[in-house]
Amino acid sequence: MLSRTADSLFWMGRYTERAGNLARGMQVALRMSGLGSSLGGPEEGLLNEWHSLLVAAGAEPGYREHHAAVTAEAVIRWLALDARNPSSIAACIEAARGNGRAVRTALTVDMWEALNDTWREMRLLAPTAADADRLPGFLDWVRARAHLFNGAAADTMLRDEGWLFVHLGVMLERADNTARLLDSKHDALAGPGSEGAVAYAQWQALLRSVSALRSFQWLYHTRLRPGLVAEMLVVRPELPRSLVSCHGRVLHALEGIAEATGGRRGDPQRIAAEIQDRLAKGRMEDILARGLHDWLTAQINRNIELGRAIQALYLSG
Known part of the structure; x- marks a missing residue:
């Protein structure tokens, strides 16, 4: 196998998994910030949840280049949608699809459809995905799409x-x-x-x-x-x-x-x-x-x- 083909397959897997993992981490932060609010927790404690997620995702240095302070809204948009963050959910989906397209003939039909449909739906969801009332559903969708890709690969790939x-x-x-x-x-x-x-x-x-x-x-x-x-x-x-x-x-x-x-x-x-x-x-x-x-x-x-x-x-x- 050519090294460039192996590279695309490897990174396609990594980027798809990264998008799903980032959605999981954001769900933890959402759950904890919601709990803190219900318990009357301090604002500093709620922001610590988002700051710790930035650090865990390895996304803090890039965030600091574009933002003066940590706020929940800014972190959510940075991690979910911001094109300036190469590890945002949207950027990972774009990169996974790009790598898959480069080795289209090495993928099964089910794998390619999982990637391509996710990419197309992401473009439709992006304008409102970070809204407070839509974010939980969006994160569930990202996790489900990562599961779909992994299932397609496990069930159909030689x-x-x-x-x-x-x-x-x-x-x-x-x-x-x-x-x-x-x-x-x-x-x-x-x-x-x-x-x-x-x-x-x-x-x-x-x-x-x-x-x-x-x-x-x-x-x-x-x-x-x-x-x-x-x-x-x-x-x-x-x-x-x-x-x-x-x-x-x-x-x-x-x-x-x-x-x-x-x-x-x-x-x-x-x-x-x-x-x-x-x-x-x-x-x-x-x-x-x-x-x-x-x-x-x-x-x-x-x-x-x-x-x-x-x-x-x-x-x-």
Whole structure:
């Protein structure tokens, strides 16, 4: 497979997953800001929700270039629609469709229709998507479209090299998002703010953002506790969006790509194996004792390193 084809498939998967993940993060911020308002919380606390989402999305530096202060309305528009933000939902959908169009013949009809229909509907929804009364429905729509694309790829794409690059992009992006979401709420999980009604609501919102609230009860049969929430999202392989689960599939995809390219292995396989081994052998007690924020920061940086290694070995040229 040509490196430019692999590159388009990889980034198509990443951008589609990123749009869905950003919608999930915005739903958490909306839920928490709504809870804060109902409890009469301070305005500063409500804005912290949006600021933490900016940081988690890696979108704060660009936002600061164009905005003097953090406001809910400005952050929502920046993350959802602003063309100046290359990681906004609208920009991700545009980029995913552009990458898919470049490799149209490598996609199934269902995959292309999922991408193209999403792009067309996005153009219709954009003028009012950030309005207060339409935003929740818009975010639900984005999540549903990401599910549709992933389902189309899973159900219709040949399990060949093309599938492996799409799946690799999705799983790498998902792992990065889980780590960033966790880090944005580390105080509610392992810091001085990990007790009380607001912290409990943050744990709930965090689990909802990865569709895991019911799964938590199924696995643990107990009330929410911060250590267990963190454990579920980091080291429980049963959860599809946990770090250990995502990185397991990243490693599996990379091994498949190596076999499909005549045994061409390198830094991607080495880094992915090290990450997976660290996660599989990790104990949540040790991670929390070290400091959840520091541990997650190292994990995010390692994920970035893995992405660069994949780009250098398979996607450049």
